[in-house]
Amino acid sequence: MTDQSPDKTIAINVLSSLDQVTAEDWDACACPEAAGGGRPHDPFTTHRFLKALEDSRSVGTGTGWDPRYLVAEMDGKVIAVAPMYGKSHSQGEYIFDHNWAHAYERAGGRYYPKLQIAVPFTPATGRRFLTRPGFEATGMSALIQGAVQVAAEARLSSLHATFCTEAEAIAGAEMGLMRRVTQQFHWINRDYADFDAFLASLSSRKRKNIRKERARAQDFGGTIRTLTGDEIKPEHWDAFWVFYQDTGARKWGSPYLTRWFFDIAQEVLRDDMALVMAERDGQYVAGALNFIGRDVLYGRYWGCIEDHPCLHFEACYYQAIDFAIAEGLARVEAGAQGEHKLARGYLPVQTHSLHWVADPGFADAIARYLEAERDAVDQDIEILTQYGPFRKETREEQQ
Template sequence: MNETQIIITLHDSLARIDAADWDACACPETANGARPQDPFTTHRFLKALEDSGSVGPGSGWQPQYLTAELDGQIIACAPLFAKSHSQGEYIFDHNWAHAYERAGGRYYPKLQMAVPFTPVTGRRFLTRPGFEQTGRSALIQGAVQICDRNDLSSLHVTFCTEAEAEAGEQMGLMARASQQFHWVNAGYADFAGFLASLSSRKRKNIRKERRQANDFGGEIIELTGNDIRREHWDSIWRFYQDTGARKWGTPYLTRAFFDRAHETLRNDVLLVLAMRDGNAVAGAMNMIGASALYGRYWGCVEDHPCLHFELCYYRAIDYAIRHGLNRVEAGAQGEHKLARGYLPVPTHSLHWVRDAGFADAIAQYLKAERQAVAQDIDILTAYGPFRKTEMEDHE
């Protein structure tokens, strides 16, 4: 670093960083009691991952939290991990790893600046207000130097903001684009107002799906804060295991994470459960931000028509409208979300590769990929469910 007064430090545990210092960078808006914009970068969420053993020894996600200190004060920090694989990232670089190792290099370990297992856009360069540019520059330079000095193959900053992607690219990192499907609140008064913005065919289909879902033979409830009891987490764990086993084999989160969530994250969580005879037969877990609802996990022990759509998408939309939230982010992938009001949006990441020749090849690939992603977004948006005037409003 050119400015010697900025001290860059790696921490192998979040316990070594005071929660107030971390959150002053990650979520300064909470100082006055407000809800965090991004619940996933709060000290309590990342600490729950670590305390539960979801990250750390044996997980392939070894904490290396990064801080930048100026005049004795932490002005910036970042959730950084040494990775021994590419699982749980949702921005795929498996082909890069294979090509790198076929050429005789060692791709792992690499550094990953991300929230583990969480494909949600948010700030990755967490800075105190007033230190945005200085702190971000210090974190980028520090992370790159750590990679270079330790002969690590690469640094990956995934699901960063568009502004961070632009700033990182200006500092020499390679920008990558991908896409997700988000629902955007256009100021709807209620769910009926949202339906009125759709084409007649899509509106009728959603009404039909909601009727089918709610005829499963029980009731659907919403729980947050102190209304969530420990037995509810037993159900969420069963659902999470079932979905994880079908989608990616071994679930990323441990059972202890959900116990920790009960202790420290209940006010950040919305559970939507389908109950029958006192038992949860299906459910969805969401995280609540100041302006967005984030769908995270879904599962069931019984199959019922359209219940997945109701719990994960329609109830999330309804909750967002009732609570004045700007959008719903329903996680990675899933073009089936398009017909249910979720439109494609770009997501961003940054990459640095130590080998210059390999970096040049990746840069060419990323340029073509960005063009393809932009074209896909344009095409998919044109097939959206909104009436033509509404589609023009969303463009």
Template sequence: MDAEAVEIEVLTSLSQIGAADWDACACPEAAHGGRPEDPFTTYRFLMALEDSGSVGPGTGWTPKYLVARRMGAVIGVAPLYQKTHSQGEYVFDHNWAHAYERAGGRYYPKLQIAVPFTPATGRRFLVRPDKAELGQAALVQGAVQLAAQGGASSVHITFCTEEEADAGAAMGLMHRVSQQFHWENRDYPDFDAFLSDLSSRKRKNIRKERATAKGFGGEIVQLTGDAITPAHWEAFWHFYQDTGMRKWGTPYLTRAFFDRAQDTLRDDILLVLAMRKGEPVAGALNVIGRTRLYGRYWGCLEDHPCLHFECCYYQAIDYAIAHGLETVEAGAQGTHKLARGYLPVQTHSLHWIADPGLRAAVDRYLVAERGAVEEEIEVLTDYGPFRKVHNEEQP
């Protein structure tokens, strides 16, 4: 047997592989305690999606997890799903699908290597550190072969790392660049130190917004771990439903997901809740990584000026500073984040398309799009809130 031969297995449930084998690839840095770098690719997070019915039958996200083995040992895994739509991905290919179907093609099903409903950058080819190149190549080849055998039009790897994007492009995958807004911690000792880096007008505006938000008639609390109770999840479920119905029609996560979060994920969660008379009226859900805080969901039962900014952006910065986190990823879209200290950064995805004609057209589009995104990031960064002149009067 070739010592370098790798076998690819396709699993229809994470229960078909042990948590230890999966996490040894997904988060080896957490093997001896501490937080994983990327909480979204852990066994417990993906299993919560599956166990709660947020993915699986009837959702359009059918698990086809990839496992790479060499000489029987797991060297890599990938969270792969067969998709019958393009919802919940945040790297949009609706126009590709429409164009292909107008030309007589069938775009769905397609294959997606991603964390469902989660526009957060992280490794998508989860390989053991000592088998990185071998494992990644095997997983890419396995995904393409699975697409060809199953009649899928394409393979999409979304919110991968820049290093994975470069490696995938070298293997012939198409590289797409998108944009998000992230806050970067410059070793700030406190929130005021962060404000001192901003222009005076932006400092005053943020202070005004925070004062306005905190005047809603209650208190804002940060909860994580055992401080989170089932009652908090019940309240947040109502927030999530309200936002989901207004933004994308049907919320992606089921009610059971929040029960699973209480059981297995609460140490990974930061809930920011606006409380009045002991009852939550608004809140934001964040997920805690080793070096990053990931803003995920916001919702409210009452509208109060600036409360969204406080719960989602400023409280996240407070937490990151207090806990020495390097970055706050505030989720998809939203140029309004720019004025609040979140600057544009590139995000990356990889794509393989079976049809040569569609592949060539998409490749041309991605080249033009990449240039436009890079230009927009440059312009938005220049319009950012940070002081341009270092000798500007300090607050």
């Protein structure tokens, strides 16, 4: 398959494994900012992260996430890539289209399989159309045209790119895709010197409540530590796997990640992670896993084997804020959903996705729905922000 640019021919290849593209070529597009040894903007589209999902069989046969990685080449040089998957369900995406699937199938259509450009099981905003510097417009155009062509030729119902950047969403809409706006809750670092400085920006009642929650959490009878890099040991994953299984079973029916993923993560991803572990009487009783980006801390998983008041808030939200302040990170993304995060300093922000639907009538119905949804999300964000925990003066400074 080829896409004709004005003066060059671009070849689009669909790969079933990352073994078919070198880490150097992939990462030259996914995280060129890390070429000198620094951190990528986020680790989720790096070759090492996606390959860990693949090698651990968290994606692949039987998971409903079948790799269909897109690679665009010009004159034999990789200029753009995208993590694309064939999906037989809508689990692990966090931009929900279950109602679309039900409506289409009630009308006699077949919604699955579909194509998804995404990082599996990861509701974190980042680039999805990954281009080598200097090929941004050409590469993104080639990837979108290639993905639509793959979907159309296979007679699939739809193509989706989830948790893309706002800039990608705007560019994709200009190329004919439908743009969707949803929301998450993020904590923003206003150059706070420490946690107390953050608390000082809150209303008195919210400030007292957070101090009370932190005190209750710390009173569980043990210690809480945040581990990174070589501080993370295999035994920590033995404990965290138990936490993760419990949470996965309650939320999704079964965990998305395999046990093997955490073994591979210990080898290739531990520098990308901040693992919060709560220990009592020599036993780990709770934990929260975060991933570290260049400017952002991404909260991902939480679990426990004992229930203690406020320990979830401490491990997932307050320890994350502490870490972000200490490391000079700009924000904390606390994952999908959760208006309870608002009272803890996490404010609503827009998240973005792009969609292509083959059936013209169905596409028209979705487009109308998305327009109304965007207005509702914008209103919701405006209202929730006004109910945030910050002092009136602080809110005015932030606007």
